[in-house]
Amino acid sequence: MSGVQQRLFRHLPHGRLQVDHDLKNIAAFDDDISDIDTDYPQRSVSMMIGGPPGGGIDILARRLSVAMAAVLGQRVAIDYRLGASGNLAAMAVAQAKPDGYTILLGTRSATLHRTMYPHLQYDFKRDLTPVAMVARMPVGIVIGHRLAARTLREVIQIARDNPGRLNAATLGVGTTNHLVSVLLQDAAGIRFQHIPYMEMSRALTDVVSGKMDLLFTQLAGGISHMNAGSLRAVAVTSNGRVSSLPDVPTIAEEGFPEISADDWFVLLAPRDTHPAVIAKLNLVVSQLFADEELHEAMTTMGYVLPSSPYTPDGLRRALASDNARWTSVLRNYQVNGFQ
Known part of the structure; x- marks a missing residue:
């Protein structure tokens, strides 16, 4: 036993x-x-x-x-x-x-x-x-290597310089990860093209390959890719940093405390x-x-x-x-x- x-x-x-x-x-x-x-x-x-x-x-x-x-x-x-x-x-x-x-x-x-x-x-x-x-x-805001950014602030600046050009994947309309993306766009004054996915594996593949710019996702689904370096998390929506990703700032640290949401x-x-x-x-x-x-x-x-x-x-x-x-x-x- x-x-x-x-x-x-x-x-x-x-x-x-x-x-x-x-x-x-x-x-x-x-x-x-x-x-x-x-x-x-x-x-x-x-x-x-x-x-x-x-x-x-x-x-x-x-x-x-x-x-x-x-x-x-x-x-x-x-x-x-x-x-x-x-x-x-x-x-x-x-x-x-x-x-x-x-x-x-x-x-x-x-x-x-x-x-x-x-x-x-x-x-x-x-x-x-x-x-x-x-x-x-927490929801993780994740990017691949196609996007020339290392921080959430840099992602936002790219989005401002290219209105409506960046595409953002989530796992469905009305999911928490989708709603976080909606709140971020409003707070930062930017717009993404929202692409909802039915399958996490496909969403991850498309971000890694560069087909998608960003992914808003529950951390567990992409944490192995983040640890391997094929994806980069630029923020997490928890109140405190995640122990398994200690170098990733919270979204509050990046200036958007109103979007904190698990x-x-x-x-x-x-x-x-x-x-x-x-x-x-x-x-x-x-x-x-x-x-x-x-x-x-x-x-x-x-x-x-x-x-x-x-x-x-x-x-x-x-x-x-x-x-x-x-x-x-x-x-x-x-x-x-x-x-």
Whole structure:
């Protein structure tokens, strides 16, 4: 049994999950949650994601699914549902049976569908139940060698000298990386040609080859290229510098503190999923990232893990606040999805 399993199974004695001590530093669950039937899961669990292979959510999902499977004793399979900036995956989970066997690893874009994709047949607030905050990740502003710049300020100056000539790749309309690019253009008084990609690998290839000038991306997807020198990060959107890229300044250091913004990854389940299942999944995720080896591996790839766990109710409140901010950005800048 691995170190992760040993630490987690200490909380799973005799087929029952005792959560009292683990949850004493966060808000308490309902009374019936303190004694959870651990028969769940009895078969494999499907974890849906709306991002492409090789992207930040895919890399995280692969790590998370393996670690969760080791603890749950059942396979956690990744199911890719691409389209509508991750909202097709969210809709599929919202419409799934609420038995805990179909869950979503979602990002901010899934909360914005009422503004971006109003025709989709689900409501994030009504049809999905928050389970756990898994990680946050800064957006990296990345360039290849085609662009004769070494800093964000130099990129901005080139854009000013060549209005509308630079092209910028993101992983979809309404994603956090796209919205960061919109905010930067407004703050710096410049304009890029926005090119949304469905596949991270293709976006990276096009920036490395010089077909694209810039890429706004979750760090995990491109960090190996940055470390190899084929791509250069000129800024990250986190509040502080990223430990794995200590020489890359924050966007606030470059003069744009209002654009500081991490993307986030949360685990969600269909509405009416039993509270005991939600509580078990929440505890498993919280304990997984307390493991030092896993924590170090994720941090090296650019993920920022929660300093303390969220309860499902606490996460719901945090998502509601986040949604209000970014819905305002969508409306103010008239960002609309493909209908």
